[in-house]
Amino acid sequence: xxxxxxxxxxxxxxxxxxxxxxxxxxxxxxxxxxxxxxxxxxxxxxxxxxxxxxxxxxxxxxxxxxxxxxxxxxxxxxxxxxxxxxxxxxxxxxxxxxxxxxxxxxxxxxxxxxxxxxxxxxxxxxxxxxxxxxxxxxxxxxxxxxxxxxxxxxxxxxxxxxxxxxxxxxxxxxxxxxxxxxxxxxxxxxxxxxxxxxxxxxxxxxxxxxxxxxxxxxxxxxxxxxxxxxxxxxxxxxxxxxxxxxxxxxxxxxxxxxxxxxxxxxxxxxxxxxxxxxxxxxxxxxxxxxxxxxxxxxxxxxxxxxxxxxxxxxxxxxxxxxxxxxxxxxxxxxxxxxxxxxxxxxxxxxxxxxxxxxxxxxxxxxxxxxxxxxxxxxxxxxxxxxxxxxxxxxxxxxxxxxxxxxxxxxxxxxxxxxxxxxxxxxxxxxxxxxxxxxxxxxxxxxxxxxxxxxxxxxxxxxxxxxxxxxxxxxxxxxxxxxxxxxxxxxxxxxxxxxxxxxxxxxxxxxxxxxxxxxxx
Amino acid sequence: xxxxxxxxxxxxxxxxxxxxxxxxxxxxxxxxxxxxxxxxxxxxxxxxxxxxxxxxxxxxxxxxxxxxxxxxxxxxxxxxxxxxxxxxxxxxxxxxxxxxxxxxxxxxxxxxxxxxxxxxxxxxxxxxxxxxxxxxxxxxxxxxxxxxxxxxxxxxxxxxxx
Numbered sequence: 001x002x003x004x005x006x007x008x009x010x011x012x013x014x015x016x017x018x019x020x021x022x023x024x025x026x027x028x029x030x031x032x033x034x035x036x037x038x039x040x041x042x043x044x045x046x047x048x049x050x051x052x053x054x055x056x057x058x059x060x061x062x063x064x065x066x067x068x069x070x071x072x073x074x075x076x077x078x079x080x081x082x083x084x085x086x087x088x089x090x091x092x093x094x095x096x097x098x099x100x101x102x103x104x105x106x107x108x109x110x111x112x113x114x115x116x117x118x119x120x121x122x123x124x125x126x127x128x129x130x131x132x133x134x135x136x137x138x139x140x141x142x143x144x145x146x147x148x149x150x151x152x153x154x155x156x157x158x159x160x161x162x163x164x165x166x167x168x169x170x171x172x173x174x175x176x177x178x179x180x181x182x183x184x185x186x187x188x189x190x191x192x193x194x195x196x197x198x199x200x201x202x203x204x205x206x207x208x209x210x211x212x213x214x215x216x217x218x219x220x221x222x223x224x225x226x227x228x229x230x231x232x233x234x235x236x237x238x239x240x241x242x243x244x245x246x247x248x249x250x251x252x253x254x255x256x257x258x259x260x261x262x263x264x265x266x267x268x269x270x271x272x273x274x275x276x277x278x279x280x281x282x283x284x285x286x287x288x289x290x291x292x293x294x295x296x297x298x299x300x301x302x303x304x305x306x307x308x309x310x311x312x313x314x315x316x317x318x319x320x321x322x323x324x325x326x327x328x329x330x331x332x333x334x335x336x337x338x339x340x341x342x343x344x345x346x347x348x349x350x351x352x353x354x355x356x357x358x359x360x361x362x363x364x365x366x367x368x369x370x371x372x373x374x375x376x377x378x379x380x381x382x383x384x385x386x387x388x389x390x391x392x393x394x395x396x397x398x399x400x401x402x403x404x405x406x407x408x409x410x411x412x413x414x415x416x417x418x419x420x421x422x423x424x425x426x427x428x429x430x431x432x433x434x435x436x437x438x439x440x441x442x443x444x445x446x447x448x449x450x451x452x453x454x455x456x457x458x459x460x461x462x463x464x465x466x467x468x469x470x471x472x473x474x475x476x477x478x479x480x481x482x483x484x485x486x487x488x489x490x491x492x493x494x495x496x497x498x499x500x501x502x503x504x505x506x507x508x509x510x511x512x513x514x515x516x517x518x519x520x
Numbered sequence: 521x522x523x524x525x526x527x528x529x530x531x532x533x534x535x536x537x538x539x540x541x542x543x544x545x546x547x548x549x550x551x552x553x554x555x556x557x558x559x560x561x562x563x564x565x566x567x568x569x570x571x572x573x574x575x576x577x578x579x580x581x582x583x584x585x586x587x588x589x590x591x592x593x594x595x596x597x598x599x600x601x602x603x604x605x606x607x608x609x610x611x612x613x614x615x616x617x618x619x620x621x622x623x624x625x626x627x628x629x630x631x632x633x634x635x636x637x638x639x640x641x642x643x644x645x646x647x648x649x650x651x652x653x654x655x656x657x658x659x660x661x662x663x664x665x666x667x668x669x670x671x672x673x674x675x676x677x678x679x680x681x682x
Binding site for chain 1: 548549550551552553554556557578584587588591592593594595610611612613614615616647648649650651652653654655656658660663664665666667668
């Protein structure tokens with residue numbers, strides 16, 4: 001019987017040499033005349049261990065990492081293929097506290113399956129949600145999603161069921177389902193992991209959305225920075241169609257749903273839903289004014305369900321296990337789980353799916369193990385480049401949409417970027433303005449011009465030029481951007497800027513902390 | 521890709537390579553980004569001369585096509601070097617030394633971001649997030665992402681390209 005060896009095909013594994021490791025293992029096995037089956041699985045999301053090689057044993061999978069090409073001969077010598085000890089061994093993978101202490105509802109299959117094996121997917125609970133949905137009327141599916149308490153995982157936290165209901169109730173000859181997979185926020189990679197590691201889950205979630213809303217056509221808009229995700233999604237669509245889970249007459253019913261992948265072209269703003277619609281229509285990614293809301297007049301002017309990858313990915317579980325099961329997780333009005341992403345200067349970076357309510361400190365210190373550099377955690381940027389910088393003093397904050405909002409921060413897409421004591425917070429604030437200037441679509445003035453003026457004002461503050469006047473000017477500018485921008489790009493750029501200034505005034509050349517700050 | 525095959529228009533001149541690509545996409549105007557991607561992949565850049573051809577095929581104005589081609593960071597009118605290295609400048613990579621990596625790369629290649637080396641082998645560019653934020657700093661070498669990059673690995677990658 002051949003031994004099964006798992007080596008992830010996730011970009012975070014191949015970017016640190018997983019392909020080379022897989023090749024070396026295959027060569028060494030051949031040289032030793034060992035019969036091994038190498039499976040390129042999805043990643044467990046423990047990126048400090050990548051390339052993470054797992055071996056199937058009667059006790060369960062034993063893991064080794066981070067493995068480099070150079071380690072392969074020694075691993076075979078230690079008989080790693082039988083799960084024997086080696087200095088890179090982490091023991092039984094399922095027993096690792098990092099995985100054991102998670103609540104993986106969406107990422108239940110992460111690391112377990114071959115991403116493009118639909119049989120593997122089904123053997124691990126895949127397509128149970130769709131089977132249920134095919135027995136329900138559209139309105140009943142909408143009710144199920146509404147009852148689960150699921151809120152938009154892209155960052156805005158809008159109730160998914162309400163959005164779907166609006167599209168369901170709209171009358172039109174054509175409706176669409178669009179997946180926003182333009183995951184441009186630094187510190188986030190959960191969408192990429194879904195698309196590269198469990199693509200059928202996204203397809204299943206979108207298909208359920210189509211059944212719920214009455215849409216027959218859908219698009220996955222994927223950023224061009226994710227070539228592996230684009231390739232995997234395209235292949236998965238072909239496989240799902242061939243297996244009768246997508247396309248004409250899904251599973252022999254009279255329901256049909258066609259799905260297409262569209263590539264972005266390096267514009268961050270296209271992660272904003274209306275800019276994404278413009279881009280999907282082949283136009284410049286310029287933000288549209290709302291109303292009309294996309295649920296009523298979206299793609300090509302038709303009612304459109306737009307959700308983030310993680311929102312769609314949560315749906316198969318909700319349909320399969322029931323809304324109440326999902327809703328039982330979480331706190332307050334934040335129901336279910338969020339796949340948090342530990343990133344930046346962190347010892348054990350990766351994907352941690354937990355119910356809402358877990359504290360920032362539990363994520364960064366207990367799971368993450370503090371900084372990679374070993375220095376003190378000084379700041380964390382949460383929710384992408386438009387999210388607030390949070391000081392270490394707030395590590396006790398529970399991850400919850402409302403708690404974060406009350407503290408002038410946002411959970412966003414669940415990305416947490418950790419910075420150690422080396423960070424220059426004035427440089428980070430300036431970068432927030434610079435990034436906005438580079439990526440602004442240019443439609444509204446506060447964002448297009450305010451971002452450049454913002455950089456200049458921050459430069460004058462750090463140079464101690466008319467300090468007080470420029471601080472007032474920066475606050476005023478940020479207020480104008482918050483109030484006057486068309487979308488979150490200009491509207492939220494002040495969040496990292498003002499939070500950095502509020503919590504770390506000493507980095508802006510202040511002699512002592514400024515006590516009085518305008519309310520954010 | 522069959523786009524290299526010579527298509528003749530009725531005047532006997534060689535048809536623009538964009539024509540076949542537009543046809544492949546059913547001359548649909550919503551596929552404009554895909555068309556520009558394919559054209560750039562085939563030609564190495566988006567030839568400005570192709571823009572009016574695309575406009576005509578998709579029944580758009582030249583201004584609309586030009587507007588799209590210039591809006592997105594990915595598209596470029598001039599050929600780049602044989603290889604493109606993109607350094608992630610986003611926050612997660614910054615927290616792990618992306619600014620220093622960029623400075624080192626610029627000094628090592630004797631170019632600034634956006635420029636091409638004197639031997640026309642490498643164009644150095646910025647990118648904002650490759651989704652490898654737990655393995656920072658990250659770069660993209662042509663279509664291949666590389667993570668946990670330091671000066672030594674960067675220099676080895678450059679040596680491997682030449």
